[in-house]
Amino acid sequence: MQKAYAEGLRAVYLYTAAHQNPDVAQLVSGADKDLAARVNDLLLPIVKGVGSERAYQYLTESLQTLGGSGFLQDYPIEQYIRDAKIDSLYEGTTAIQAQDFFFRKIARDRGVALAHVAGQVQKFIDSEAGNGRLKGERKLLATALEDVQAMAASLTGHLMGAQQDPKELYKVGLGSVRFLLAVGDLLIGWQLLRGAEVAIQALDNGATEAFYHGKVAVAQFFARNVLPELTATRTVLANLDNDIMELDEAAF
Structure with a gap:
């Protein structure tokens, strides 16, 4: 899972950065100057919010593999965890990033940038990416896209x-962080599968490096083990209520 998020988020960062240069954006996604700026703005909360949350989450899990020793200064993990935690606090906590993502980058934008990115994901889904070996994963990505749109x-x-x-x-406040993380997972899954497509082409052309096999394996793993979780998140967001907000403070 660490490999999936590290490589997937790195690809999302590069996709975002590509839209900071209009010429590169045109090449990468067909966005003109105005749309490129909108896409960049849309994805920045993903870069900051999702990136910081997943980094802390999986650094914490990596410490678990060392048992009690991982909590000691004998290993660098405990320092990495402390260093990573601040990323979800500075420049707006994750909840602030999530609300900015929905209210300003989607609602105020009337969904223009989101629709463009979704169109890019759909284009990949409709392609023959993977030469027949990513068909099941593209189907899982299609379901995840439908879930995010819902x-x-x-x-x-x-x-x-x-x-x-x-x-x-x-x-909206109750569901915004779940939504932010879900969109992040969708984009990570998409980027990992794009990488897998390139890796399969390399393997078909005679490459033998384990690097390429790893790219295919991690994309398939993420699609099969993470993307289906978005359906559950979709159900949660479709059934939000204010019961917890209306509970008397004394109940806590």
């Missing part, structure tokens, strides 16, 4: 409902 629709419904009942905004 999540966006659910949160947008709550936002619109706030015009009649302001408390509907609470539901």
Whole structure:
């Protein structure tokens, strides 16, 4: 899982950075100057919010592999964990990043940038990427894309409902971090599969390096073990309520 998130997030960062240069953005996704800026803005909360959360999460799990010794200064993991934690706090906590992602980068943008990125994902799904060896994984990616689009629709419904009942905004707050992480997983899965496509081409052309086999394996692993979780997140976001917000403080 560490390999998947490390390599997948790195690819998402590079995809985001590509949209900071209009000429490169045009080459990478067909975005013009204005759209490239919008896509860059959309993805920055993913880079910061998802990147910092996943780094801390999987550094913590890596410490577990060392048992009690991992908590000691004999190994560098405990220092890495402390160093990584601050990333989810500085420049806006993850919840702030998630709300910025939905309210400003999606709702205020009227979903233009999100639709463009989703179109790029769909284009990959519809392709013959992987020469027949990624068919099942592309299907899993397609389901994940549908799940994310449904999540966006659910949160947008709550936002619109706030015009009649302001408390509907609470539901957006309750679901925004889940949504941010879900979109991150979708993009990571997509980028890993793009890498796997390139690796398969290299292997078909006679490459034998374990590096290429690793690229294919990690993409398949992520698609099969992480992307299906987005369906559960979709269900959660479709059934948000304000019960916890209305609970008397004394109940805590």
